[in-house]
Amino acid sequence: MFVATFFGSTAAVSCIAIAFGLFLLSRRRHYWVAALAFSVGGGVLLNRVLKYFFHRSRPFFSDPLLTVSSFSFPSGHTMAATVLYGTIAAYLLLNTKDPARRLLIVICAGCLILLVAFSRIYLGAHYLSDVLGAMAEGLAWLSLCLTAVHSFWRLQNKSSVESLR
Numbered sequence: 001m002f003v004a005t006f007f008g009s010t011a012a013v014s015c016i017a018i019a020f021g022l023f024l025l026s027r028r029r030h031y032w033v034a035a036l037a038f039s040v041g042g043g044v045l046l047n048r049v050l051k052y053f054f055h056r057s058r059p060f061f062s063d064p065l066l067t068v069s070s071f072s073f074p075s076g077h078t079m080a081a082t083v084l085y086g087t088i089a090a091y092l093l094l095n096t097k098d099p100a101r102r103l104l105i106v107i108c109a110g111c112l113i114l115l116v117a118f119s120r121i122y123l124g125a126h127y128l129s130d131v132l133g134a135m136a137e138g139l140a141w142l143s144l145c146l147t148a149v150h151s152f153w154r155l156q157n158k159s160s161v162e163s164l165r
Contacts, residue, residue: 001119008077008116013040013084020088029091031153036087039145043083046141047076047134059124074134075126081116082138083145085109090146113138 006012017040024032056073070076089109096102117131 004119008081078134
């Protein structure tokens with residue numbers, strides 16, 4: 001479970017996001033780089049704000065597997081995993097036509113997010129409501145970021161087509 005929870009940690013999420021961002025830059029997918037930066041960076045910031053707003057204590061065990069001193073709700077690991085792997089999945093889905101591969105992408109991203117969430121509960125760092133709230137927060141934030149970047153992209157493309165006339 002320590003390996004599973006690592007995939008939602010700041011170190012892992014940062015490394016994977018940077019590597020994916022460099023991949024997107026090499027493909028000249030600048031709007032996807034913006035979507036990645038806003039979803040992951042903004043999501044982490046939003047999560048910190050919500051932690052301080054809710055001020056929820058972490059679960060207490062006499063012999064815990066993991067001790068964490070920050071607030072509990074919503075789970076930062078789960079939220080980071082949701083926005084990062086959700087962004088990667090969205091990119092892959094838009095670039096894959098095969099229905100079997102698309103299903104595999106959704107299953108893999110979903111299982112990875114659920115594995116991180118379950119590991120946080122198993123290790124005693126969060127309540128079930130913490131990880132469910134983080135997944136809801138992450139999906140809402142990811143939807144907002146992808147919609148905003150796509151809308152901006154459409155506006156830019158519309159104005160460049162009109163400027164050609």
